[in-house]
Amino acid sequence: MRNLLLIILALLLLSSKVQAQLILDNNEKLFATAKLWGFMKYYHPNVAKGKFDWDNQLIEILPSIEQATTKEELSSIYLKWIESLGDIELCKKCIQLEDKREYFNKNFDLSWIFNDKLFTNELSEKLIFIEQNRFQGKHYYVAFNGKPPVLRITNEKSYPQFDWTNKTLRLLSLFRYWNIIEYFYPHKYQIDTDWDDVLVQMLPKFGTPNSEIEYHLAMLELVVKIDDSHGFFTTDNLVSHFGEKQIPAAFSIIDNKLIINYLYDDSLAQVNDLKVGDMITKVENVDVGELISQRLKYIYGANNGAKIKYSFNKILNGSSDSIKVEIVRNGQKEVRNLLRYTFDQFHFSTEVRKSWEVMDNNIGYINLGIIDKKDLTQALEELINAQSMILDLRGYPKEFYGHILRNYFGAINTSIARQINADLNYPGKYILTEQNFNKAEPKYKGQVIVLVNERTQSRAEYMALWLQNGYNVTTIGSRTAGAGGIMIDMDFVGGFNSYFTSSGIFYPDMSPIQREGVKIDLIVTPTIEGMINGKDEVLDKAIEITLK
Incomplete structure (x- = not known):
């Protein structure tokens, strides 16, 4: 009898443990909701057309989500929600379009749809059906504008009267930002922390901050986690917190x-x-x-x-x-x-830096970070007979001078770079294209040395690619900022502005610029001793190379 009681007790304990495992905690439910809400926003034909106030749909359904305790209850809520959005027509051209394109798929992952801890089979099948018959056409929430086309986040409400104590709007802000990165950040695959893990980490920080500054720090931390040199974010609260x-x-x-x-x-x-x-x-x-x-x-x-x-x-x-x-x-x-x-108390030196000059030993020097187009053309003409040329890219050029530089230093290969841009008809996938130009013989026949460092960013890095395709070019310096592509903005709820790199630029061999920076032939890193003595060790090394 005693043994029987022990067996019954063990079975009851095991049953309780199994039941406990089946009950979802609040963060698991919010995680699932963030994933599904974002997927529906960009994939469901009726949602992607802008037929619904999708923010309000989330706000209205969150209380029901909080009441659910198991995946069955949660999935039932989701299925009724999807049903309320209307019928989905079969997409006959979805497969045809996919077959015609060369895709970059390192960011694409819809495997979460089959998470049997969060979703029932019926819900998973419904989500797969939506993927297979996803929205095609002019999207309400994302678009490409201008020439060349630039990705834009569109029709997002800013909530200018946002009160940071409003938990629902804080979660909306997290869900919105997280899903934009999930589907439209071409460098998601390079992020140090798995993007799903970032969502798990940030849910409590957005859900239960203890103060307004803690919430603003959470937004900043989230932006920092995309590991992007274009990922700028600040607010008046943050400026005050860190000090002006x-x-x-x-x-x-x-x-x-x-x-x-x-x-x-x-x-x-x-x-x-x-x-x-x-x-x-x-x-x-x-x-x-x-x-x-x-x-x-x-x-x-x-x-x-x-x-x-x-x-x-x-x-x-x-x-x-x-x-x-x-x-x-x-x-x-x-x-x-x-x-x-404060910054306005400083009286800065009026010393004028030379944008170009002829140095000793007939070495030409051009600072591409401060020169303008007119002076660049003049400098190149006057330095055409220089023994060697040093092009300083340790700064941000006023304009893109790639075509001017190509005319002087030539182009060895027809392919300058490869690029990826989001496929708005298949969010999470990126269309791969090649940037091709005609080969060109150089006007300048001497040695060319390009200087780079961490201040070589974005436009400067792209210009470095063009220069490196020229003749007799050597790149020296230290790792560049690794921001390859066009910088665009998007807002958190409340109108707090942030930025990210919306396109991906690669070398023709698909070596990424993002995070890695441009290729360097000779690493030259400033030393403490050199810095203390006021030396420009990178420039000194360039001069040394030209004299060999």
């Missing part, structure tokens, strides 16, 4: 040491006894490396170099009038309080 006041100098970070490399205001720098080459090793008693590590989740960028570049307002900024630092000069350490100022 700063020391009167810019800096670079090498080996977790902060090196002053530019003085915003000579007189204020003198007041603070700051000099180019000063090394800051601690900030408020915290090592610079540790401080960067703490702030990294709030610093956007495609790679470490880009993140370091964009850390400038997260390290020494603040709201107080001064900041305590450990500073090293000539090997001597000193703890000091540096005064901080």
